[in-house]
Amino acid sequence: DTTMFLDYEITKSKGNKITMNIASRLTEQARKQPHKKAITVPRKNLFKSGYRYESLTFSELEERSRQYAIGLKNMGFSKGDRTLVFVRPSLDFSAITFALFKLGLIPVFIDPGMGKENLLRAIQQIKPIGLIAVPEVHILRLFYAKAFESIKHFVTTGNTRWGKMKSLNQLKSSGRDTADQKIEEVNPEDIAAILFTSGGTGIPKGVVYTHQIFSDQTDILKEIYHLSEKDVDIPGFPLFSLFIIAMGIQSCIPDMNPSKPAKANPRKLVANIQDNQATFAAGSPAIWERVADYCLKHHITLPTIKSLVMFGAPISIALHRKFRDVLVNGTTYTPYGATESLPVSNVSGKYVLENTSDLTNQGQGTCLGKPVPTIQVKIIQISDQAIEDFKDVIEMPIGQMGEIIVSGSVVTREYYQMPEKNRETKILDHENNRLWHRMGDIGYLDHQGRLWFGGRLTHRVETRNGLLSSVQCEAIFNQHPDVKRTALIGLKRHGETIPAIVVERKDHAIPESSHKKKMIKELRRLGKEYDHTKDIAEFYFHPSFPVDVRHNIKIDRIKLRDEAMTGKL
Numbered sequence: 326d327t328t329m330f331l332d333y334e335i336t337k338s339k340g341n342k343i344t345m346n347i348a349s350r351l352t353e354q355a356r357k358q359p360h361k362k363a364i365t366v367p368r369k370n371l372f373k374s375g376y377r378y379e380s381l382t383f384s385e386l387e388e389r390s391r392q393y394a395i396g397l398k399n400m401g402f403s404k405g406d407r408t409l410v411f412v413r414p415s416l417d418f419s420a421i422t423f424a425l426f427k428l429g430l431i432p433v434f435i436d437p438g439m440g441k442e443n444l445l446r447a448i449q450q451i452k453p454i455g456l457i458a459v460p461e462v463h464i465l466r467l468f469y470a471k472a473f474e475s476i477k478h479f480v481t482t483g484n485t486r487w488g489k490m491k492s493l494n495q496l497k498s499s500g501r502d503t504a505d506q507k508i509e510e511v512n513p514e515d516i517a518a519i520l521f522t523s524g525g526t527g528i529p530k531g532v533v534y535t536h537q538i539f540s541d542q543t544d545i546l547k548e549i550y551h552l553s554e555k556d557v558d559i560p561g562f563p564l565f566s567l568f569i570i571a572m573g574i575q576s577c578i579p580d581m582n583p584s585k586p587a588k589a590n591p592r593k594l595v596a597n598i599q600d601n602q603a604t605f606a607a608g609s610p611a612i613w614e615r616v617a618d619y620c621l622k623h624h625i626t627l628p629t630i631k632s633l634v635m636f637g638a639p640i641s642i643a644l645h646r647k648f649r650d651v652l653v654n655g656t657t658y659t660p661y662g663a664t665e666s667l668p669v670s671n672v673s674g675k676y677v678l679e680n681t682s683d684l685t686n687q688g689q690g691t692c693l694g695k696p697v698p699t700i701q702v703k704i705i706q707i708s709d710q711a712i713e714d715f716k717d718v719i720e721m722p723i724g725q726m727g728e729i730i731v732s733g734s735v736v737t738r739e740y741y742q743m744p745e746k747n748r749e750t751k752i753l754d755h756e757n758n759r760l761w762h763r764m765g766d767i768g769y770l771d772h773q774g775r776l777w778f779g780g781r782l783t784h785r786v787e788t789r790n791g792l793l794s795s796v797q798c799e800a801i802f803n804q805h806p807d808v809k810r811t812a813l814i815g816l817k818r819h820g821e822t823i824p825a826i827v828v829e830r831k832d833h834a835i836p837e838s839s840h841k842k843k844m845i846k847e848l849r850r851l852g853k854e855y856d857h858t859k860d861i862a863e864f865y866f867h868p869s870f871p872v873d874v875r876h877n878i879k880i881d882r883i884k885l886r887d888e889a890m891t892g893k894l
Contacts, residue, residue: 365378606634849861
């Protein structure tokens with residue numbers, strides 16, 4: 326019975342471009358393929374090994390989402406209310422998120438792994454009106470009442486309630502007893518959601534997503550990964566499943582804690598892939614490194630996977646190579662982007678191994694592929710200052726390192742109520758009515774139109790002999806057989822910057838004095854082979870690099886530099 330499905334308005338934006346509330350994508354799929362599975366979650370079997378799977382079809386997900394939307398409206402939620410969502414990946418996560426979209430509410434997603442101080446600061450800055458959360462968050466708010474003081478409406482995913490709090494079951498039954506109602510109209514440029522950056526490269530910032538941006542992202546991701554309704558997805562990053570469902574593709578939530586990707590159990594992930602015949606998977610390389618090692622060790626291949634998409638940090642050539650033997654009918658992909666603009670460019674592991682890996686090993690940077698449809702990329706002269714107008718931009722010639730800026734349909738326009746950050750990271754092109762976002766990275770474009778990554782802007786080291794980029798220098802020293810990874814740092818001494826390298830060994834050991842001297846000698850010999858690393862003479866050792874909280878892969882080079890400067894290494 327499709328009479329339950331609500332008609333969503335189609336609104337026209339400037340330029341007569343037809344667009345819609347992103348929630349209409351789910352409604353459309355429920356009409357088209359009501360009985361197809363939309364979302365699947367693994368449950369442990371009580372008396373035998375392996376999993377059983379619970380699922381919702383597209384029509385069931387749409388109906389649950391509709392019930393939640395009505396329940397929220399009955400509670401007093403109204404269009405534009407910023408609503409904090411702390412719900413674990415589950416059947417309900419997608420249903421709640423689409424319910425919020427339907428009402429024109431604004432879900433706010435903050436990574437709980439960013440640390441308590443950053444988390445509370447982000448909540449206070451956003452001044453949310455609603456909170457839909459697991460019981461632990463409701464307990465936390467009792468101890469930190471100030472951060473949560475703006476909230477008027479409380480919903481728990483648990484059964485224990487107090488005060489005005491409602492449970493999801495109450496929302497569902499409230500919605501079940503109510504006839505269809507008109508869903509709030511949205512304009513394409515209305516805020517759809519606020520997604521916080523992880524704070525791995527500075528203080529966390531609330532990135533404003535519009536309905537139009539979500540819609541364009543869904544279309545571009547579908548196009549570049551050749552996805553169709555026949556595909557089955559394993560999302561290692563929970564928000565990815567929203568795009569997948571909007572495409573009409575089944576999303577199978579893996580058995581892992583998404584806030585600790587580096588601790589994911591590869592055996593469980595392989596079981597989830599095999600049980601669901603997954604064709605597409607995505608997430609941090611920290612997850613998939615473990616899966617690759619596990620598969621190679623146990624001689625497992627994953628023949629159903631066509632595309633494995635890894636993002637969050639540059640992907641090592643070694644990881645692409647490992648998966649070449651595991652993905653017998655597919656390949657890895659690395660999209661380049663950020664919360665503020667995703668995707669910017671895309672490249673396959675197959676292409677990297679066949680065309681660019683030797684250049685990367687010679688210190689030419691990481692190839693990020695060509696820009697995706699609708700995205701423009703420019704390389705401009707490096708500056709730590711705000712750039713008010715695009716006419717003040719100095720473009721770098723082909724092949725020369727500079728700051729990466731991007732413009733296009735998936736580039737977000739602003740951070741929520743952070744005018745100073747907007748000024749620092751956005752450039753207005755008044756003449757062409759375009760907005761450019763400064764990625765905070767350095768790189769260059771080559772003669773083939775490919776984008777190459779040199780590292781974070783803040784991780785560059787300016788010496789008297791010129792600019793050193795982290796990725797280009799580290800690639801040289803990473804080739805030592807005992808090295809797991811390295812980090813370029815700049816040490817301030819007597820008014821100048823001395824480049825140095827911090828080494829994390831494969832065995833995580835700090836070598837003994839004689840062994841250390843021998844290894845440093847070998848590393849210096851490697852560095853001498855290339856112009857850009859020949860002057861690096863100082864080396865430090867660290868048992869295990871500090872990394873970011875979201876992807877568990879981005880090296881915190883600033884922290885390593887500070888440790889070296891204060892004699893802790």
